[in-house]
Amino acid sequence: MSLNNRSQRASRKLEILLIMVITVGVFFIAAHFELAEAWQEWAHPEENYQLDELIFSFLALSICLSWFSHRHYRVLQTTLKNNMAISASLENKNTEVVTLLAQNRELIKHITQVREAERNDLATELHDVFGQHLAAIDVNLAVACKYAQGDDKILPILKTVQTSASFLIEVTRSQLQSIKPPNLQSVGLSASIESLASQWLVSFPSYELILSSKVHDELVNYDVALTVYRCLQEALSNIVKHAHASNINIDLYTHAEDGIHYEVLLIIQDDGVGFKPVNDLSMGIGLIGMRERITALSGQLSISNAEPQGSRLKINIPL
Numbered sequence: 001m002s003l004n005n006r007s008q009r010a011s012r013k014l015e016i017l018l019i020m021v022i023t024v025g026v027f028f029i030a031a032h033f034e035l036a037e038a039w040q041e042w043a044h045p046e047e048n049y050q051l052d053e054l055i056f057s058f059l060a061l062s063i064c065l066s067w068f069s070h071r072h073y074r075v076l077q078t079t080l081k082n083n084m085a086i087s088a089s090l091e092n093k094n095t096e097v098v099t100l101l102a103q104n105r106e107l108i109k110h111i112t113q114v115r116e117a118e119r120n121d122l123a124t125e126l127h128d129v130f131g132q133h134l135a136a137i138d139v140n141l142a143v144a145c146k147y148a149q150g151d152d153k154i155l156p157i158l159k160t161v162q163t164s165a166s167f168l169i170e171v172t173r174s175q176l177q178s179i180k181p182p183n184l185q186s187v188g189l190s191a192s193i194e195s196l197a198s199q200w201l202v203s204f205p206s207y208e209l210i211l212s213s214k215v216h217d218e219l220v221n222y223d224v225a226l227t228v229y230r231c232l233q234e235a236l237s238n239i240v241k242h243a244h245a246s247n248i249n250i251d252l253y254t255h256a257e258d259g260i261h262y263e264v265l266l267i268i269q270d271d272g273v274g275f276k277p278v279n280d281l282s283m284g285i286g287l288i289g290m291r292e293r294i295t296a297l298s299g300q301l302s303i304s305n306a307e308p309q310g311s312r313l314k315i316n317i318p319l
Helices: 003-033 035-049 051-147 154-179 189-203 222-243 281-296
Strands: 208-214 247-255 263-270 300-305 311-318
Touching: 003 035, 051 154, 051 222, 051 281, 189 208, 189 222, 189 247, 222 247, 222 263, 222 281, 222 311, 281 300, 281 311
Parallel strands: 208 247
Antiparallel strands: 247 263, 263 311, 300 311
């Protein structure tokens, strides 16, 4: 038996005892002052109105009220039991939900780690296989072009192939930079973000990008740094695909109001068409991936329209 049930039973016993004491007390008071005789003496002059019979009506009323109270007391007891059962069920469901959320976060972390491992393996293959062989092809083509000087048929073909090889080398280098971020543990988050912004501007020179970074790199662990890096990559990709913007402002800093509990904040704002729900599946998947990464680290993602135009994406992750 729970402590709450014991308390309720003790309260009911006390109430019954109090009712009995009051009943016995009223009896002794009535007997002492002879209230029944006084009632008859008072009601006798009004015999025509049958006032002396009111006592039986009051008795019947008392019995009915007692029955009414007991009936509703039983109903309330049943309702209370049902509510307690529902409350216990909700507590169990809440515990299950909390457990599932914790497991979901761990699963997202694991999936993220697997993805990054696959990215690293792919980057290694690109660097060690494609990169090395393309570099060798480029060197051999340069030598071949040197020996083919004066040959009007072979030299243009070699030059064309060399141009294609150089293009493939640049594409491979660009993909390597996109797939595998710089060593976040050695250079830190702020330097990695600055490098990402610079590389992005090389690929998209028509944009005006302003980066403001004030990060205590020693406070940011690898998982948080990688999440911020990947989220910025996805945000910039979405701006190019959907925003039709020309100016981008990026603010990255670590912040703590109380000086103890720090968080890293990333704010990206553009002057494009603004954020609105669309049926673009690729954009939706990108945002879902960002949200999953951030939620796995107990962070928050918010997207809103900026003033006077454009969209504003804010990410904050506790450290």
